[in-house]
Amino acid sequence: MMLLSGDRACCVISASSACGNSVGTPAQGSWSCSGVILSQSPGIVVCHGAIFCPFLLEEVIAADQGIWSQCSVLLANSFSPDIQIQVLCAAESRSKGNGKGVLGKDLGACSPALGFNPLSNQQGSPGTLRQHEAKLLMMVPCPEFQNTFSKVFTRAEQWHFCRSEDEQEHGALLDDLHYLHWFALLEIPDLNSPGIAQVSCVLAESLRKGDMLFACGSPFGSFCPDIFINTLSKGIVSNLAGEGNVLILTDARCLPGTEGGGVFVFSEDGFNLVGIIVAPLCWKANEWVGLTLVCSIGHILENVRSALVGSGSSMKTWWPPVQLVAKPVGKMAVSPGPAQHLLSAVVLVECGQVWGSGVVVSSRLVLTCRHVVNEASGVCVRVQHSPEKGCVLKGKVVFTTNDDSPYDIAVVELEESLLCFAKPVSATKFGAGIVASNTKDNSVGATYPHLNYSVPITVLQPAVLEYSRTGDLHGFQELNRANDRIRLVWRLQRKTTEVPHSKL
Structure with missing residues (x-):
């Protein structure tokens, strides 16, 4: 993995609440994951929905025990009213040269004899990371991903996508086949930055095995984000499944906390978002498999659009300005191998x-x-x-x-x-x-x-x-x-x- 300088699409999401969660245990402390800023104006973020599962209201679960398979959308009123969500992202692009370090300082600022380039900003200097308050707009499922996933990753093969302690803590709510296909949409009111381009989203149906991919997230979530945020991992498409390649497997190495981060393909048009990381690590039986599970962004956006239309919510007023429509992938750019x-x-x-x-x-x-x-x-x-x-x-x-x-x-x-x-x-x-x-x-x-x-x-x-x-x-x-x-x-x-x- 390496640090991706100057990228503002990646962010870290933390969620916390003082209320109890849906299975009767306190949802104290913060859960965190990675996310992707889809739009700067308005400020819209997409991430994996798993970190919000502990904050579902008990009455919501009691009303519908089959919520994970039957619902087409979960709005904000389905969750704890005092849920607090913070989004941490780069405030501005890092230095682009002229002898400056990653924080825009002279290389000799910390250790003149060595020209030490600081990696961590304990003093909180401007121009590094900025924290924003966010609100949960909705959680939507991607049934196409769920159907494909259940066929490919069968229970008989003993696949696991979270740690055993997480399963014990949250019970059936975090059952592998129930929660992996849910995605959350957040709004950051103070992120509005008119004139900044939106993330370019592309359809996964043009992908082929062996195509180069880049996964961007924050390993370990909100732990040391000043070091880990915008971590980039390069890999290839290992396998594809489902209609329109809704399920993508890549050998781009990811770690816990990068779930919800973006997977990008590099084409003649530049970097384009093609998927969202669902599970950065997985186990088959008791053996770790070093592949990253990804859901196509095109399918996620289509399900968000359908949920907005079906709900009759006033939130759909911001959808046309966002104009997040996945397009076909342009001509793939080939990166030369090491000389x-x-x-x-x-x-x-x-x-x-x-x-x-x-x-x-x-x-x-x-x-x-x-x-x-x-x-x-x-x-x-x-x-x-x-x-x-x-x-x-x-x-x-x-x-x-x-x-x-x-x-x-x-x-x-x-x-x-x-x-x-x-x-x-x-x-x-x-x-x-x-x-x-x-x-x-x-x-x-x-x-x-x-x-x-x-x-x-x-x-x-x-x-x-x-x-x-x-x-x-x-x-x-x-x-x-x-x-x-x-x-x-x-x-x-x-x-x-x-x-x-x-x-x-």
Whole structure:
């Protein structure tokens, strides 16, 4: 996954209420997920409906036990009257260059010696994230998705799309085959921004297996959104099912909290919204399946339109101005694969029985991770110039960060100069360089293999240049003096802010 700069379509939705939920347990605290801003004027957001299930009124459930299969719409009066909904989204586009960081600050603002590019904005500077109060307009089902889903994902195959503790807490209300096909429409009154273009929505019927897709959401919902919001995952169409391809499976890696986020296809017209994430993770029997379940946006919009017409609600007055009509997908744009000469900059670093990857940043300098070299003084570096030609060089470890440093970095100097290698071009603003580790939740021992810690090259580049010119390691020593704020970012922690927990 990578950070998608400058995108304002993604948002994070949190919902809370002091009243009890439909199954008699308190709906205290906040549930959260991702969402997509369909329109800026008026401010309309679409997200998955699951986070609002705990706030259905008891009398609504009592009146119709088959609500999930029989209703065509649930209006706001079906939910707790004191439900509070917040939408968190980017206030404005992030920096577009000129030596600025992702927050629009000078790269040297936090650590001049390293040019540290801050990822977390604890001071709440303007131009990053903004919170809006929102109201629930309606929840609508997508029966076409439900019918297709029930045929493809049968109970006999033991598919699960939420954690067991969620099923126990909310009982039959969160039964897999009952709630997955519901979607919520929200209004943000103060989001009105005349002149800003609406999201372009396209029909999924033009998709084919293997087409490239981009999933955008906020992993873990409202947990650390200043770090995770607008997280982009690239993948392909793994499979399609149903009339008009209402059900889409993609291998674009998503994590809990991205449900309700958007799935986009890139065509000659640019990025177009083609679906909404229904379930970012799923299990078949007891085996995890790394696919993301998506519902076609075209079918969702058609069911919203039908619900507005059938309800006779005054809300349909805003539908014509929104003009959210899904159109056919234009000619697909093909993204070139990685060039072979760039791959030659990635090397294999071997230290006894331990090995890992490294990046060649100069003719005699390789960056890798501290845990790869493991306090060794010498390593072997395997360089693959081409599929047919490679070599093995010896190198000495000239620097490693301390064990308590948040930066897991080691510097290896080769005994011989590389005469032929593709020197990578360093990013002038935010750019991933060195992958340090997977993300792990120490409280439960869970590891998320598709969410990695990476050290931005903007942190390392000044030190690399200084050492290349003078042989002075002072710049790298600064990695051991990271301040508390940086340490909190790498631990995915905050100082005092209470963070609503994600629904999943």
